[in-house]
Amino acid sequence: MAVFTVCGWIYAIYLKGARAIKSNLLMTVPVVLFISIFNTLFTHQGNTILFYINNNPITKEAITFGIFSGFMFASVLIWFSCFNRIVNGEMIMYLFSRISSFFGLLISMILRYIPLLKKRYTDISAGQRCMYQGQEQKGFVRLKTGLKKVSILTSWSLESSIESADSMAARGHGLKGRTSFVLYKMSLRDIFMIGLVIFCGAVSIYFAITGKNEMIFYPDVKMPKLTLKGVLSGAWFLVLTLMPVITDIAGEIKWRKSESGI
Known part of the structure; x- marks a missing residue:
């Protein structure tokens, strides 16, 4: 969750600049507060009871799970805002046409x-x-x-x-034999990047399924044990989430070098 959240913020700030901090806070703070409060008030599982509201126990485990769920949902929104910034209609049509x-x-x-x-x-x-x-x-x-x-x-x-x-x-939409013009062509670099994304994603999913970084919230909060496989899982997921930033920075450096050469 930390990697997912931090890398999402980094990429959003890279794409949108400093104004992304304000928009990310407007998405993160209300979502985290709402989900954590909602889960705390309606979920009473957990062994660590902090206090009671109308005879309903408020537990530390419910608060912790609500905070984690809120950050997860807010991070998904931030990543989708990045997706909406870089992927346009032409790309969607090229991928699915x-x-x-x-x-x-x-x-x-x-x-x-x-x-x-x-x-x-x-x-x-x-x-x-x-x-x-x-x-x-x-x-x-x-x-x-x-x-x-x-x-x-x-x-x-x-x-x-x-x-x-x-x-x-x-313009003849829906007619048989109608062709579409696309601006993009699949290159070896695209194939390599797709393969790298699939590999990193598959490794991360494998470690997630085997529970190497599983955190337990109920009935008690238990952090995952620090193991080599757990570290490797986090490392591959870090590579996966930093890949967009690294790709964009590498492309910008290459573009600046070509401009200086001209």
Whole structure:
């Protein structure tokens, strides 16, 4: 969990800069607090009882498990934010178009839809602020303005979906024999990196299945014993999670060297 969380933060900061610290904190702190509090209040397993709330025991094990679960979920969100930053619709179509063009198109549209809705909502909010500039909104008026923003966003999205459907039909989407243009080609370097990812992932999964780094929370918190296999498991997982950062830094160094050579 420490490797997974720290490497996710490192890669997010590398991709987005210092502003990633604020966005990561906004994702991590509320998620960890919510899951840890929720698990503590509704799970009463564990031998170490700290105190009681309405005759319900609050245990150290439940708090510990909630904190770990919160960090796990928050780290997954951070890694997906990195994924959303580096993987675009063209890459999704390239990966899935040969397997299923419909599936690839569906995934690329879903990944595009969330940031598009956020951008549109920001534009709508800016327009509403200009319309009601200088007027303080409270209570029901503020709620009414918020509902109006959602209504505008819904109408805008529906109109845009109709335009997208007409545009796709005009370009022959779904017709037999239609080819697709892709910008990417599979190279030996890509094959090597895929093989390395699969190998590191397989080794990490093997050690996880065999329980070499298994931590027990109930009925008592027990940390895994420090063994050679456990260290190797963490080392391979560290290589797997640092691979994106190392690859990007190596590519940037290579690019700068080529620029200085020119």
